[in-house]
Amino acid sequence: MIRPELFSVLAHQLQSADVLTSHRIFTILFRTLKELSTKRLTADQRNFAEISSHFFDYCWRLWQSDVQTILHGFSAVVQSYNPNALEQRHDELYLTSERWLLCLKIIRQLIVSGFQSDAKCIQEVRPVKEVSPMFLNAIQSLLPYYSSFQKGHPQFWDFIKRACTKLMKVLVTIQGRHPYSFGDKSVLPPVMDFCLNKIVDPEPDLLLFEPFLIQCMVMVKCVLECKEYKPILTGRVMDENAITLEQMKKNISSVVGGVLTSLLPSERLILVCNILIRRYFVLTASDLEEWYQYPETFHHEQDVVQWTEKLRPCAEALYIVLFENYSQLLGPVVVSILQEAMNGCPSSVTEVTPGLLLKDAAYGAAAYVYYELSNYLSFKDWFNGALSLELSNDHPNMRIIHRKVALILGQWVSEIKDDIKRPVYCGLIRLLQDRDLSVRLAACRSLCSHIEDANFSEKDFGNLLPVCWDSCFKLIEEVQEFDSKVQVLNLISVLIAHISKVIPFANKLVEFFQKVWEESSGESLLQIQLLIALRNFVVALGYQSPSCYNVLLPILQKGIDINSPDELNLLEDSMLLWEATLSHAPAMVPQLLTYFPCLVEIIERSFDHLQVSVNIIESYIILGGTEFLNMHASSVAKLLDLIVGNVNDKGLLSTLPVIDILIQCFPVEVPPLISSTLQKLIVICLSGGDDLDPAKTAVKASSAAILARILVMNTNYLGQLTAEPSLQLLLQQAGAAVEESILLCLVDIWLDKVDNASSYQRKLFGFALSIILTLRLPQVLDKLDQILSVCTSVILGGNDDLTEEESSGDNMGSSMSHGEGIVPSKEFRKRQIKISDPINQLSLENSVRENLQTCAALHGESFNSAISRMHPSAFAQLKQALKMP
Numbered sequence: 001m002i003r004p005e006l007f008s009v010l011a012h013q014l015q016s017a018d019v020l021t022s023h024r025i026f027t028i029l030f031r032t033l034k035e036l037s038t039k040r041l042t043a044d045q046r047n048f049a050e051i052s053s054h055f056f057d058y059c060w061r062l063w064q065s066d067v068q069t070i071l072h073g074f075s076a077v078v079q080s081y082n083p084n085a086l087e088q089r090h091d092e093l094y095l096t097s098e099r100w101l102l103c104l105k106i107i108r109q110l111i112v113s114g115f116q117s118d119a120k121c122i123q124e125v126r127p128v129k130e131v132s133p134m135f136l137n138a139i140q141s142l143l144p145y146y147s148s149f150q151k152g153h154p155q156f157w158d159f160i161k162r163a164c165t166k167l168m169k170v171l172v173t174i175q176g177r178h179p180y181s182f183g184d185k186s187v188l189p190p191v192m193d194f195c196l197n198k199i200v201d202p203e204p205d206l207l208l209f210e211p212f213l214i215q216c217m218v219m220v221k222c223v224l225e226c227k228e229y230k231p232i233l234t235g236r237v238m239d240e241n242a243i244t245l246e247q248m249k250k251n252i253s254s255v256v257g258g259v260l261t262s263l264l265p266s267e268r269l270i271l272v273c274n275i276l277i278r279r280y281f282v283l284t285a286s287d288l289e290e291w292y293q294y295p296e297t298f299h300h301e302q303d304v305v306q307w308t309e310k311l312r313p314c315a316e317a318l319y320i321v322l323f324e325n326y327s328q329l330l331g332p333v334v335v336s337i338l339q340e341a342m343n344g345c346p347s348s349v350t351e352v353t354p355g356l357l358l359k360d361a362a363y364g365a366a367a368y369v370y371y372e373l374s375n376y377l378s379f380k381d382w383f384n385g386a387l388s389l390e391l392s393n394d395h396p397n398m399r400i401i402h403r404k405v406a407l408i409l410g411q412w413v414s415e416i417k418d419d420i421k422r423p424v425y426c427g428l429i430r431l432l433q434d435r436d437l438s439v440r441l442a443a444c445r446s447l448c449s450h451i452e453d454a455n456f457s458e459k460d461f462g463n464l465l466p467v468c469w470d471s472c473f474k475l476i477e478e479v480q481e482f483d484s485k486v487q488v489l490n491l492i493s494v495l496i497a498h499i500s501k502v503i504p505f506a507n508k509l510v511e512f513f514q515k516v517w518e519e520s521s522g523e524s525l526l527q528i529q530l531l532i533a534l535r536n537f538v539v540a541l542g543y544q545s546p547s548c549y550n551v552l553l554p555i556l557q558k559g560i561d562i563n564s565p566d567e568l569n570l571l572e573d574s575m576l577l578w579e580a581t582l583s584h585a586p587a588m589v590p591q592l593l594t595y596f597p598c599l600v601e602i603i604e605r606s607f608d609h610l611q612v613s614v615n616i617i618e619s620y621i622i623l624g625g626t627e628f629l630n631m632h633a634s635s636v637a638k639l640l641d642l643i644v645g646n647v648n649d650k651g652l653l654s655t656l657p658v659i660d661i662l663i664q665c666f667p668v669e670v671p672p673l674i675s676s677t678l679q680k681l682i683v684i685c686l687s688g689g690d691d692l693d694p695a696k697t698a699v700k701a702s703s704a705a706i707l708a709r710i711l712v713m714n715t716n717y718l719g720q721l722t723a724e725p726s727l728q729l730l731l732q733q734a735g736a737a738v739e740e741s742i743l744l745c746l747v748d749i750w751l752d753k754v755d756n757a758s759s760y761q762r763k764l765f766g767f768a769l770s771i772i773l774t775l776r777l778p779q780v781l782d783k784l785d786q787i788l789s790v791c792t793s794v795i796l797g798g799n800d801d802l803t804e805e806e807s808s809g810d811n812m813g814s815s816m817s818h819g820e821g822i823v824p825s826k827e828f829r830k831r832q833i834k835i836s837d838p839i840n841q842l843s844l845e846n847s848v849r850e851n852l853q854t855c856a857a858l859h860g861e862s863f864n865s866a867i868s869r870m871h872p873s874a875f876a877q878l879k880q881a882l883k884m885p
Helices: 004-015 019-038 041-081 083-113 124-141 145-152 155-178 188-198 204-208 209-227 243-262 266-280 286-293 294-304 311-325 327-344 352-366 379-391 396-411 416-432 437-452 460-476 480-500 503-519 524-559 567-583 592-595 599-603 612-643 647-667 675-686 694-713 715-722 725-733 742-752 761-774 784-797 801-808 826-835 844-859 861-868 874-879
Strands: 816-819 821-824
Touching: 004 379, 041 083, 041 145, 083 124, 083 155, 083 725, 124 155, 155 188, 155 209, 155 761, 188 243, 188 266, 188 503, 188 592, 204 209, 209 266, 209 311, 266 311, 266 327, 266 352, 286 294, 294 311, 294 647, 311 327, 311 352, 311 861, 327 352, 352 396, 352 816, 379 416, 379 599, 396 416, 416 437, 437 460, 437 480, 437 826, 460 480, 460 503, 480 524, 480 861, 503 524, 524 567, 524 592, 567 592, 567 612, 592 599, 592 612, 612 647, 612 675, 612 715, 612 784, 612 826, 647 675, 647 826, 675 715, 675 725, 675 742, 694 715, 694 742, 694 874, 715 742, 715 761, 725 742, 742 761, 742 784, 761 844, 784 844, 784 861, 784 874, 821 826, 844 861
Parallel strands: none
Antiparallel strands: 816 821
16 A cells, blocks of 8 residues: 655656756656546555545645746747747757646546545535636746647647647546536636637637637537536525535525526627537538548548547537537527528539538438427428538539438437338438448438338338348448448348348348458457347348358357457357247257357356347257257256256246246156255245345246246156255254254145246146145145145136237247248247146146145045035135035
8 A cells, every 4th residue: 555655755856856857756756546436445545545645745845837938938039039049948948848748637537536426425626716716827937839830840749739638638627526516616617718718719829729728618518518517406495504415506596597597698609609500510621631531531530430539529518518518599690500500502612612501511410309499490491492412413523512311310200200201211222222332221220210210111111121231331342441341231230120121131141241250360349240130131031041050050150259369359249139930930940949059158258138048049949859858968967957056036037937838748757856955945944034025036937937837747757856865954054943844844835826927837736736646745734725725726816827918929920931831939939838838737726636646545534524624615725626515
């Protein structure tokens, strides 16, 4: 642990160090503080706060002293006529500048990490009010040197750029961490005023200083979005004399709200909105050159890049926040700019004029705020009047407008109603065939929005599908960048998931998947997108999915191999594809059978994919039947043993139904095979602790139902299992006290959990209790009253689980036409298994009646005594249930 005193000692050492030595010490200090600031334990944070208090004052004094030295030095540099004569002094000045920048980073670290956020504790962070105005002064003092050093002093010019950008970034960070302290009248108004002035009216040279302008925009955006500055609408409910934390927040936000209102009167808001659209949204000559040379790169930089990295995306992000805050004021302003731009540049104009570039900017402005602008603008009129004409104009320069039209059609999707859906779809398909890659990629993204929309009309899109597929296939051939391929693949995936007519294009899609997979080696993000598309494809093909197995199965095999180099990235989506493949397979194929052991390796590593693993096991049981069990019995046993006893209750509740269906399908073969798992289920049943936990109660009831099924379907085996010495040891280790035979303890569980069970499980309990009547155990008679009471209630209560499932299931999906015959779905097969379940086939009423006679014969007079002790009304109900005279 680093002691706080160390920093004060170092601070004293620094006072006697020269500039170079102190620079090195500061570098070490900064790295140490950065490491310490990442620690999250309370003790570590207290330690850091103590370091801050020791070290802050020294750093702050040095920073103030250095900034004066730097400004005097820069003034001398500017006035010097002979740069070479001062070269040695320049080196020292540059070292001081670098040390000052390091000092700034340390101060930032101390203020941000050395104090708890004032948004949580509402305690003023004094240094914020002290340093922020000085940082602003430093920016204002350094900025004039931006143009002075541009030609003659590249080293200092580079420093000015880094220093001004860093100072503004630090102010943004402090505002985010300590919004209430930053909201003080000595900090927020001058900083906001400065940023707004620089955005609206920068000096000509500053227009080229994009990183700094970006940070000014980021600051304004963060302040406008800051939730601590929003009005708090809740009233006071506490003692009026005691000012609560909420009331303090309310008071501060009210004051800051007033400051923002005075800083942003209507005229200034309208001016900022106009400047953003008319200056920062407009494409420059260098933008157009970059677009012409590298259309893909241009598309991604403008639309996908982090908004804080480029000036135009940053201006767009600020505009959106500004509009969200002041939509009623700015809505008519944006519409009037749009009208002006359209009037000044009719749809027929194709020359790249300032008018065309303004129209492009106005189209962008209208696209980004469609949700509010729809109150002021009819999309139908706009589309029919201008957009559709521009779509039909094929002049090469129209790519500028076409890209924005693609954006508009994707953003305004909710306003595109029935009568113009078809022409809009046609327009987007046309843009997907444009000569310009940037336009095609924009159309690709907008098409995704339409196809995923809840009101998508497949009828209107139907005959556009062939050309849409072909355009996608061509586009993915032509694009070079990874992001472009992901975007096109995403459209293909969305088309497959939402369009019903996929089968006619299946062969082309299979070829496409094969080619893209081969070319995507090493690009795991692209392969993930491909796995998603393949899964959608399998679902869309349904029981014709084997037609793509020659491509699908090798891809699947690679994805589920945990020894594959891409395993970490591909496993989740590969397992979902595996699950879909099995669910839509008309029959088990040998390759799929051989993949099953991979599941053991996956579960051995972690339970992260438990739910999908359980679904896969169930599919293998239902689809593979005896062949599957014969081949993978040991793997099944290992899997269940890995899961049961090692996962939480939620995981158990998803796994137990699979164990039940497995025993139901193979009542003789499976129980001995999974004896270890069954012993764990007995321990779960006989351990306490579920009284107040519904999940534990559900696990106990489901486990008890599985054991009841074994008693019904393989009676002798349960007797053997409960007599195993290893089970006694397990129960002792679990702290479960068993005073009588384990089988009789299970009887108590069946009696106890009947009210927590589903009606299907209740019937299982009823059958198990009925069989208990036939045992040669005198203790059975002690429980006779309860056993018969439960059996009576189950018989009279009926069993509605099956009918519920059948009615809620998709009856249309119960079987699918496939060539000459009928191919049953997985769900259909599952229902058939349930219908043929002996528990549903047999009559509990008959079973109880017969076993009651056996019980009477076994116990004679003792039986009669036990029956006579039954309550008359309970006995009457029993006779009614068993239809006894």
